[in-house]
Amino acid sequence: MQRVKSTAIRPSEITPREVFLSRRDILKALGLGTSVAMLGALPARAAGARIAFTRNARYSTTEAPNSYADVTTYNNYYEFGTSKDDPAAYAASLQTTPWSVTVSGEAAVTGRFTLESILKPHPYEERIYRLRCVEAWSMVVPWVGIPLGDVLKRFQPTSRAKYVAFKTLFNPGQMPGQRSSVLDWPYAEGLRIDEAMHPLTILAIGLYGEVLPNQNGAPLRLVVPWKYGFKSIKSIVEIHFSEHQPVTSWSAAYPEAYGFFANVNPAVDHPNWSQARERRIGSGMFAEKIPTQLFNGYTNEVADLYRSLDLRRHY
Numbered sequence: 001m002q003r004v005k006s007t008a009i010r011p012s013e014i015t016p017r018e019v020f021l022s023r024r025d026i027l028k029a030l031g032l033g034t035s036v037a038m039l040g041a042l043p044a045r046a047a048g049a050r051i052a053f054t055r056n057a058r059y060s061t062t063e064a065p066n067s068y069a070d071v072t073t074y075n076n077y078y079e080f081g082t083s084k085d086d087p088a089a090y091a092a093s094l095q096t097t098p099w100s101v102t103v104s105g106e107a108a109v110t111g112r113f114t115l116e117s118i119l120k121p122h123p124y125e126e127r128i129y130r131l132r133c134v135e136a137w138s139m140v141v142p143w144v145g146i147p148l149g150d151v152l153k154r155f156q157p158t159s160r161a162k163y164v165a166f167k168t169l170f171n172p173g174q175m176p177g178q179r180s181s182v183l184d185w186p187y188a189e190g191l192r193i194d195e196a197m198h199p200l201t202i203l204a205i206g207l208y209g210e211v212l213p214n215q216n217g218a219p220l221r222l223v224v225p226w227k228y229g230f231k232s233i234k235s236i237v238e239i240h241f242s243e244h245q246p247v248t249s250w251s252a253a254y255p256e257a258y259g260f261f262a263n264v265n266p267a268v269d270h271p272n273w274s275q276a277r278e279r280r281i282g283s284g285m286f287a288e289k290i291p292t293q294l295f296n297g298y299t300n301e302v303a304d305l306y307r308s309l310d311l312r313r314h315y
């Protein structure tokens with residue numbers, strides 16, 4: 001990984017020499033020694049550039065993906081407005097190069113890293129996932145990305161890391177929607193550590209074999225296919241390992257409607273509408289709604305994570 005700048009070290013954090021050396025060895029092994037000057041030599045990641053990947057059939061649905069036009073023009077990205085067509089119209093102002101991600105909290109390896117260094121050793125996979133929005137519509141999206149767990153392991157979370165929190169960029173100049181108080185900015189989301197490490201959870205960098213368009217969360221966004229879409233936070237700049245459940249934007253804004261878990265569940269309604277059925281985008285305004293499946297159809301993969309959880313209380 002390429003460290004952009006070392007984080008400030010407080011006196012309480014000064015470690016004995018042996019520990020420091022082993023930390024340095026870790027950083028070296030992870031490729032953290034590379035200089036910041038390398039930044040300029042990296043290829044630009046323009047939206048639409050082709051990506052090399054292998055298809056992951058085991059974790060892909062065989063349902064037909066939505067069209068590229070549907071996936072990239074019907075979006076939720078409140079940093080660019082609250083209408084579905086706002087993100088496609090306005091997200092061009094987001095600058096995705098250079099991009100860095102700050103990693104902090106309960107992990108042996110922390111600091112600020114270039115996006116390239118975080119992605120570098122991981123082969124890209126295509127995963128065709130259902131995306132079920134809490135607003136009772138859904139899409140099927142061919143994402144390109146890497147398992148989040150593979151990335152997180154490289155930071156060596158400690159045994160106290162029970163949760164992982166994420167934040168989106170805060171930059172009202174580039175994200176005009178942040179001048180409105182519709183949500184508390186920056187957008188924040190989080191997962192329990194076992195959810196974050198689950199093989200279905202990915203960090204996406206592309207869709208339809210191409211670098212993510214800005215409206216879909218370029219350059220790096222989370223995709224958690226068994227949870228409502230709002231958990232899949234876009235344009236991530238912060239990853240924080242914590243012992244306590246983090247505050248997340250939608251559950252803070254309206255806790256009666258949006259829980260921390262947000263597992264797709266047709267039996268637990270939103271206070272204002274049913275979650276039993278969904279409209280598949282692209283099927284036409286008059287097409288019949290289709291039944292919503294528990295965990296968005298990923299029960300076989302994820303039900304074990306919630307054995308001891310009352311899903312009606314922990315919605």
Ligand SMILES: Nc1nc2c(c(=O)[nH]1)N[C@H]1C(S)=C(S)[C@@H](COP(=O)(O)O)O[C@H]1N2
Pocket residue numbers: 071074075076077078079131132133134168187215216217228229230231232233234235
């Ligand atoms: N930062 C940020 N991430 C976000 C959102 C948002 O408004 N801001 N919307 C969420 C919601 S409600 C959904 S349904 C998905 C939509 O992803 P898509 O536009 O790529 O289909 O992104 C999620 N991630």
Ligand SMILES: [Mo]
Pocket residue numbers: 076132133134135228229230
């Ligand atoms: Mo959503």
